[in-house]
Amino acid sequence: MAAEELGGAPHGEGVVGQLSDWVNDHIRTVLLGPSLVALFVVFIYPATMLLWLSLQNTRGIGETFEPAYNYGRIFTDPTFWNAVEKTLIYSTGSLILSVGAGLAIALALNKVLDSRVRNAYATLILISWAVPLSIVGVTWRWMFNGQLGVVNKLLIDLGILESSYSWLGNSLSAMVVVILADSWSRIPFAAVVLLAGLQSIPQEMYDAAKMDGATTLQTFRHVTLPYLRPSFFVAGLITWMFAFRAFAIPFSTTGGGPGGATETLAVYIHRFGIQLLDYGFASAVSVFLVAVTLIVATGYVYFILEQIEEIEV
Amino acid sequence: MSDTDHTTDGAAPTADEDRALSLELDGITKEYTEDDGSTVVAVDDVSLDVYEGEFIVLVGPSGCGKTTTLRIVAGLEQPTRGSLRIGGEDVAGREPRERDIAMVFQNYALYPHKTVRGNIAFPLKIRKYPDDEIETRVQDTADLLGIGELLDRHPADLSGGQQQRVALGRAIVRDPAVFLFDEPLSNLDAKLRIQMRTELNKLHDRVGRTSVYVTHDQVEAMTLSDRVVVMNDGTVQQVARPKTVYQQPANRFVAGFIGEPPMNFFPVTTSPEGDRLRVDADGFSLVLPPEITDTVAAWDGDTDRLELGIRPEAFEDAALVERSLAAGETFPAYVAVVEPMGPNTDLALRPDNRADDEAAEFTARVANETDAAAGETIEIAVDTTEIHLFDPETGENILA
Numbered sequence: 001m002a003a004e005e006l007g008g009a010p011h012g013e014g015v016v017g018q019l020s021d022w023v024n025d026h027i028r029t030v031l032l033g034p035s036l037v038a039l040f041v042v043f044i045y046p047a048t049m050l051l052w053l054s055l056q057n058t059r060g061i062g063e064t065f066e067p068a069y070n071y072g073r074i075f076t077d078p079t080f081w082n083a084v085e086k087t088l089i090y091s092t093g094s095l096i097l098s099v100g101a102g103l104a105i106a107l108a109l110n111k112v113l114d115s116r117v118r119n120a121y122a123t124l125i126l127i128s129w130a131v132p133l134s135i136v137g138v139t140w141r142w143m144f145n146g147q148l149g150v151v152n153k154l155l156i157d158l159g160i161l162e163s164s165y166s167w168l169g170n171s172l173s174a175m176v177v178v179i180l181a182d183s184w185s186r187i188p189f190a191a192v193v194l195l196a197g198l199q200s201i202p203q204e205m206y207d208a209a210k211m212d213g214a215t216t217l218q219t220f221r222h223v224t225l226p227y228l229r230p231s232f233f234v235a236g237l238i239t240w241m242f243a244f245r246a247f248a249i250p251f252s253t254t255g256g257g258p259g260g261a262t263e264t265l266a267v268y269i270h271r272f273g274i275q276l277l278d279y280g281f282a283s284a285v286s287v288f289l290v291a292v293t294l295i296v297a298t299g300y301v302y303f304i305l306e307q308i309e310e311i312e313v
Numbered sequence: 314m315s316d317t318d319h320t321t322d323g324a325a326p327t328a329d330e331d332r333a334l335s336l337e338l339d340g341i342t343k344e345y346t347e348d349d350g351s352t353v354v355a356v357d358d359v360s361l362d363v364y365e366g367e368f369i370v371l372v373g374p375s376g377c378g379k380t381t382t383l384r385i386v387a388g389l390e391q392p393t394r395g396s397l398r399i400g401g402e403d404v405a406g407r408e409p410r411e412r413d414i415a416m417v418f419q420n421y422a423l424y425p426h427k428t429v430r431g432n433i434a435f436p437l438k439i440r441k442y443p444d445d446e447i448e449t450r451v452q453d454t455a456d457l458l459g460i461g462e463l464l465d466r467h468p469a470d471l472s473g474g475q476q477q478r479v480a481l482g483r484a485i486v487r488d489p490a491v492f493l494f495d496e497p498l499s500n501l502d503a504k505l506r507i508q509m510r511t512e513l514n515k516l517h518d519r520v521g522r523t524s525v526y527v528t529h530d531q532v533e534a535m536t537l538s539d540r541v542v543v544m545n546d547g548t549v550q551q552v553a554r555p556k557t558v559y560q561q562p563a564n565r566f567v568a569g570f571i572g573e574p575p576m577n578f579f580p581v582t583t584s585p586e587g588d589r590l591r592v593d594a595d596g597f598s599l600v601l602p603p604e605i606t607d608t609v610a611a612w613d614g615d616t617d618r619l620e621l622g623i624r625p626e627a628f629e630d631a632a633l634v635e636r637s638l639a640a641g642e643t644f645p646a647y648v649a650v651v652e653p654m655g656p657n658t659d660l661a662l663r664p665d666n667r668a669d670d671e672a673a674e675f676t677a678r679v680a681n682e683t684d685a686a687a688g689e690t691i692e693i694a695v696d697t698t699e700i701h702l703f704d705p706e707t708g709e710n711i712l713a
Contacts, residue, residue, distance in 0.1 A: 207418065
């Protein structure tokens with residue numbers, strides 16, 4: 001595109017002039033180039049490598065190109081289906097807990113009329129969101145430690161437990177603990193998104209519901225919930241996407257155990273790729289994980305857009 | 314409305330044997346405490362009686378307390394002091410749903426996820442009406458408002474005017490004792506607003522329920538109301554029929570608020586001129602007719618210095634006045650701007666001795682045959698029977 005077409009400066013003289021002419025003539029390249037390079041380095045190249053590796057047989061010495069080999073193994077490995085099941089339980093549990101508790105906190109905060117107090121509190125609760133996930137995992141592992149954990153100590157002191165319980169040694173309780181740890185770190189995000197949604201509901205809507213004779217519960221059902229729907233979907237999708245691909249919390253809390261009871265897909269990929277060095281297979285499972293996430297997220301986003309369109313008057 | 318003649322003028326109408334009282338506000342006061350601990354009085358000792366079937370409009374500048382007053386009647390706010398009776402019953406502490414009232418909101422407040430049918434039916438569903446009655450009532454209401462075809466649409470698919478009708482429908486469908494309107498037309502464009510105004514008038518004639526309507530638009534106030542309540546700073550300035558508010562404003566505030574273009578005010582000194590009263594402003598003098606002279610003489614306050622009010626309509630281009638004008642009815646004025654309006658022409662004038670002083674400008678509305686041109690000096694006539702005089706201290710209208 002020539003400078004004249006843009007209504008820009010006339011062609012300049014000297015080195016600076018020539019340089020600025022070149023920039024004007026290649027404005028798209030100049031503006032988009034750096035981000036394209038970054039995108040290539042951090043996304044396109046690794047993603048292509050991942051795809052490429054997933055087509056290699058990496059068992060034994062070296063790599064051999066066998067496109068169907070790893071993908072064929074995925075669906076016949078019984079521990080893969082275990083990981084799928086645990087991932088679904090983990091992500092669903094975390095989704096329900098964090099959005100549910102987030103809603104409760106948001107509703108409470110929305111009653112705080114002083115915006116300074118409300119914002120200060122919303123910022124404070126974000127701290128648990130800011131804690132690195134692996135730290136969260138280690139903290140929860142120690143809290144629920146069978147011999148030294150504070151949870152056992154408290155429960156025994158309160159007379160609820162008679163003796164120490166091995167929380168992380170039992171399949172069911174280990175899953176509950178990792179889900180609790182995961183949602184603990186995601187509740188603030190859900191709360192902040194839902195609070196923003198609550199704040200955007202016009203006061204007039206509550207007044208109108210009151211005039212129409214609605215009780216508090218009916219107002220919640222006919223005004224608050226419908227208006228919050230888009231926020232629910234945003235908070236839910238993002239929470240679910242992260243929980244579905246969760247690695248740091250289950251890995252640092254239980255390492256996937258006991259006996260694979262908390263082995264999510266990401267931990268499963270780590271086991272094959274890093275521990276067993278079968279990175280071809282690990283890549284194939286990764287491709288599967290990314291594909292499922294993308295498909296669900298895309299469908300979800302279209303759904304959200306429709307919802308938002310409906311709500312906008 | 315034929316019933317209008319029964320309405321008594323004045324802030325506290327005397328007992329009316331023909332019509333029952335629908336709303337009684339007695340000393341309603343609303344105070345808020347600010348963050349810094351200071352108290353703001355939003356509504357200050359408002360008393361008002363509204364008769365069954367009457368259309369009352371609360372009008373005033375923003376922040377005058379009219380909306381707060383309406384919300385107190387609705388039950389959305391509790392008064393700090395004062396009592397409120399609806400249909401003769403004290404409603405203190407009662408929830409809005411226990412008051413048999415409906416309200417139409419400025420931004421319509423429709424439920425976006427419900428269809429038109431769902432919106433109109435909502436108050437009936439909440440009150441657990443039988444399904445077939447809901448169906449008939451919703452259809453009848455929608456037909457009355459001309460939105461019978463839109464029942465299955467969502468609010469987002471409707472124009473502003475249609476949304477407004479749905480909001481009206483949701484209020485009418487319950488057949489409440491009192492309707493409240495909070496600036497319901499302010500979000501519509503000018504043309505639609507005039508159309509909806511006429512329809513509201515017709516609707517009120519048909520439904521005939523007591524209505525309290527809040528607006529900052531004086532044209533809406535004048536055209537819709539049986540009586541106008543002019544408010545300022547949380548207090549009632551005047552309660553009267555629209556014509557009275559215009560012709561006999563109770564004070565300087567009402568005089569300046571009602572009327573478009575607004576009334577012109579001039580500080581004047583008074584002196585006798587024969588048996589008449591003469592007022593001297595900076596740049597012109599007027600000699601007032603005997604009736605006004607007598608009224609001023611009977612006034613028990615100080616009348617040496619007064620505030621003279623002349624509506625733009627009380628001026629006329631002296632060249633166009635057919636009768637012969639006496640001295641003290643005209644004065645020379647410099648023409649700053651000429652604005653032809655169609656049926657008449659608005660002139661921005663300055664007294665001739667202050668032709669360079671923009672602050673001295675006042676507005677005159679003269680017949681459109683005027684030859685006045687900007688930069689000239691013309692002789693301007695004043696209909697001295699139409700002037701107003703205010704106490705400069707209290708703002709009270711001496712002649713009303």
